[in-house]
Amino acid sequence: MKFPHLFEPLAIGSAVFRNRIFSSPQGYYNVAKDNLPSLDEVAYYERKARGGFASVTVGDCIVEDSTGTHYPFLIRMEDRSTLPGLAAIASSVSRHGAVASAELAHAGMYARFVKYPDGSVYGADSMKNAAAATVLGGDLYGPVYIENGKYGEVLEMPEEMILRIIDKFGKAAAWAKTCGFGMVTVHGGHGWLLSQFMSPTVNTRTDRWGGSFENRMRLPLAVIESIRKNVGRDFPIEYRFSGSEASPVGYDIDYGVKFAQAIDGKVDIIHVSAGDHEDDHSIIITHPSMFMEDGVNVKYAAEIKKYVKTPVATVGALTDPAMMEEIIASGRADIVNLGRQSLADPDLPTKARTGREDDINKCLRCNTCLEHTGSIRTLRCATNPEIGFERDAKISRPLKERKRVLVAGGGIAGMQAALTASERGHEVILCEKTDRLGGVLRCEENVPFKLRLHEYLDRQAKQIAKAPIDLRLNTEVTPELAQSLKPDVIFAALGAVPKIPPIKGIDGVNVVEATALYAAPEKAGANVTIIGGGLVGIELAIYLRTLGKIVTIIEALPTLVSDDAGMHLLAHDEAVRQPGITVHRATTVSEITPSGVTCKNDGGEFAVPADTVVIAIGQSPLRAEAIALYDSAPEFYQIGDCVTPRRIITATSQAYTIARDI
Numbered sequence: 001m002k003f004p005h006l007f008e009p010l011a012i013g014s015a016v017f018r019n020r021i022f023s024s025p026q027g028y029y030n031v032a033k034d035n036l037p038s039l040d041e042v043a044y045y046e047r048k049a050r051g052g053f054a055s056v057t058v059g060d061c062i063v064e065d066s067t068g069t070h071y072p073f074l075i076r077m078e079d080r081s082t083l084p085g086l087a088a089i090a091s092s093v094s095r096h097g098a099v100a101s102a103e104l105a106h107a108g109m110y111a112r113f114v115k116y117p118d119g120s121v122y123g124a125d126s127m128k129n130a131a132a133a134t135v136l137g138g139d140l141y142g143p144v145y146i147e148n149g150k151y152g153e154v155l156e157m158p159e160e161m162i163l164r165i166i167d168k169f170g171k172a173a174a175w176a177k178t179c180g181f182g183m184v185t186v187h188g189g190h191g192w193l194l195s196q197f198m199s200p201t202v203n204t205r206t207d208r209w210g211g212s213f214e215n216r217m218r219l220p221l222a223v224i225e226s227i228r229k230n231v232g233r234d235f236p237i238e239y240r241f242s243g244s245e246a247s248p249v250g251y252d253i254d255y256g257v258k259f260a261q262a263i264d265g266k267v268d269i270i271h272v273s274a275g276d277h278e279d280d281h282s283i284i285i286t287h288p289s290m291f292m293e294d295g296v297n298v299k300y301a302a303e304i305k306k307y308v309k310t311p312v313a314t315v316g317a318l319t320d321p322a323m324m325e326e327i328i329a330s331g332r333a334d335i336v337n338l339g340r341q342s343l344a345d346p347d348l349p350t351k352a353r354t355g356r357e358d359d360i361n362k363c364l365r366c367n368t369c370l371e372h373t374g375s376i377r378t379l380r381c382a383t384n385p386e387i388g389f390e391r392d393a394k395i396s397r398p399l400k401e402r403k404r405v406l407v408a409g410g411g412i413a414g415m416q417a418a419l420t421a422s423e424r425g426h427e428v429i430l431c432e433k434t435d436r437l438g439g440v441l442r443c444e445e446n447v448p449f450k451l452r453l454h455e456y457l458d459r460q461a462k463q464i465a466k467a468p469i470d471l472r473l474n475t476e477v478t479p480e481l482a483q484s485l486k487p488d489v490i491f492a493a494l495g496a497v498p499k500i501p502p503i504k505g506i507d508g509v510n511v512v513e514a515t516a517l518y519a520a521p522e523k524a525g526a527n528v529t530i531i532g533g534g535l536v537g538i539e540l541a542i543y544l545r546t547l548g549k550i551v552t553i554i555e556a557l558p559t560l561v562s563d564d565a566g567m568h569l570l571a572h573d574e575a576v577r578q579p580g581i582t583v584h585r586a587t588t589v590s591e592i593t594p595s596g597v598t599c600k601n602d603g604g605e606f607a608v609p610a611d612t613v614v615i616a617i618g619q620s621p622l623r624a625e626a627i628a629l630y631d632s633a634p635e636f637y638q639i640g641d642c643v644t645p646r647r648i649i650t651a652t653s654q655a656y657t658i659a660r661d662i
């Protein structure tokens with residue numbers, strides 16, 4: 001056993017955890033408007049259990065929806081009609097050998113009511129309606145009165161409401177147990193109700209629920225007691241909270257330790273997260289960005305572990321089983337929780353246990369998952385196209401006819417199409433015109449914060465090497481070659497080429513295209529101007545800054561892509577605001593000169609000196625080249641950047657979906 005500590009079972013009360021790898025709470029936002037768990041949701045949580053996790057937690061189960069929900073489509077623990085759905089999740093998880101946990105939550109002053117002018121509460125049938133309803137709002141309650149809270153006026157929660165909510169936590173836990181869950185997780189962190197009451201800065205009440213530490217602890221302790229009364233001594237209670245809010249306005253780890261000591265022995269697992277959901281800086285710490293190191297929040301759990309006897313769980317940016325083993329072996333935590341990694345590869349526990357670490361698809365921390373929960377209420381993963389389609393993926397489809405599949409292009413889309421088609425049992429020929437698989441993103445392989453992307457490309461290439469795929473490098477697919485191979489199916493995954501704008505001076509020796517500079521950063525002078533503030537331009541600026549360059553970004557639109565928020569973009573935004581990076585928005589470049597660029601915006605014309613000028617205005621799809629292959633096989637599919645250059649998820653999901661259907 002390579003990871004003996006990681007795979008040492010843990011018995012707590014009535015639960016036996018088969019290893020120390022838990023799937024962190026990850027709410028499922030695709031709950032229908034009646035707020036009942038769907039079959040898709042069952043399949044989503046079941047998939048994690050099937051991959052070997054010791055525990056799988058259903059995120060954000062709301063204990064009192066009239067005051068506590070922060071989103072219209074969440075499971076309502078008060079609603080008895082949730083029984084079949086919750087029971088299906090609990091039994092699907094436990095039948096696969098994992099302990100099912102329900103995370104009990106109340107958003108307090110960050111609750112957003114879903115009330116319509118006609119008085120109906122849950123009528124929202126689309127995000128648009130939900131947003132309208134949110135604006136109409138209802139009364140918000142938190143520890144203290146706040147005239148201008150983030151979502152409007154916050155009323156001080158009256159004592160009878162506090163007592164009622166304590167009771168609701170207990171009843172919700174009892175309901176979870178009735179539905180077949182083996183544990184409950186109290187959501188006491190990330191800025192939600194319980195953390196609002198424990199917060200010295202937020203909770204300045206002067207009655208017995210605030211002011212002193214003892215009073216601030218009253219609500220969390222009463223919630224634990226209420227749950228315990230309802231579920232009994234043997235039923236495990238996990239308490240999740242932020243070890244540090246990691247923000248100048250939040251509490252620090254010393255306070256986190258004090259809190260943990262106060263709940264020590266009263267709960268069965270102390271789950272130490274970090275940050276605050278409602279704070280743009282600290283939410284990036286709750287979900288560590290790709291610009292942060294692996295395991296960046298373990299230090300909080302490790303500190304708390306020194307002071308408590310209760311088993312301690314850690315979470316945040318964990319992808320590598322060797323690191324997880326070290327965390328447990330060194331005693332910094334007893335349990336590791338994986339959030340985004342459980343989406344990138346739900347099979348991580350099984351792969352780590354069976355010596356297949358090389359097969360693990362490691363999370364890029366690109367936050368495509370979080371972005372999709374906001375935009376389409378459904379979880380997706382950039383590099384795991386099964387996520388969001390777990391129910392469909394579970395259905396094996398017999399191959400009616402084994403086809404000869406030619407994939408032209410070995411970038412992200414081409415590799416995924418080849419792998420999925422081969423897994424289906426088709427005969428696959430994959431041609432790549434260069435000497436290496438991976439496509440355009442290989443140019444970023446030396447960028448430290450793109451390490452995981454590089455590993456992803458390597459992993460896909462290795463999977464292809466292991467599969468019965470006829471790989472032909474240095475082979476460009478012309479119509480003649482395609483026809484000579486007589487394929488039944490062609491995937492054209494030819495990619496794109498950089499766009500070069502017709503700016504005066506573009507041919508100067510000081511001008512370089514972004515992907516070329518990524519591949520050879522030594523070509524950059526000390527002072528670099530990047531034309532284009534999209535994802536590529538911004539990330540290149542961040543990279544060049546790590547190499548000590550002074551960087552200016554010039555963007556023609558009034559906003560950078562990062563101004564659009566979204567979790568990854570928030571991280572961008574923060575990185576771009578560091579000294580050494582200057583951004584000019586709504587600015588065009590009229591000329592490139594040997595000493596820099598001449599720009600224009602509302603303020604007039606001005607010069608930006610630069611030793612190197614980088615072009616990062618996007619890519620042009622190789623559509624004509626793709627279409628040229630159209631007649632070379634009965635079935636033809638154009639996928640990835642040669643359709644329209646987009647994000648990784650577009651390429652992987654398109655390739656997977658089509659290849660699964662042929």
Ligand SMILES: Cc1cc2nc3c(=O)[nH]c(=O)nc-3n(C[C@H](O)[C@H](O)[C@H](O)COP(=O)(O)O)c2cc1C
Pocket residue numbers: 024025026027028058059060103187240273286287288315316317318337338339340341369370373379
């Ligand atoms: C898509 C998504 C949904 C999440 N939903 C919840 C949730 O419902 N409740 C919660 O406490 N944390 C939630 N989290 C936070 C995770 O549990 C975890 O703490 C965080 O992602 C950091 O871990 P990671 O780096 O392994 O992803 C969510 C995270 C993601 C990415």
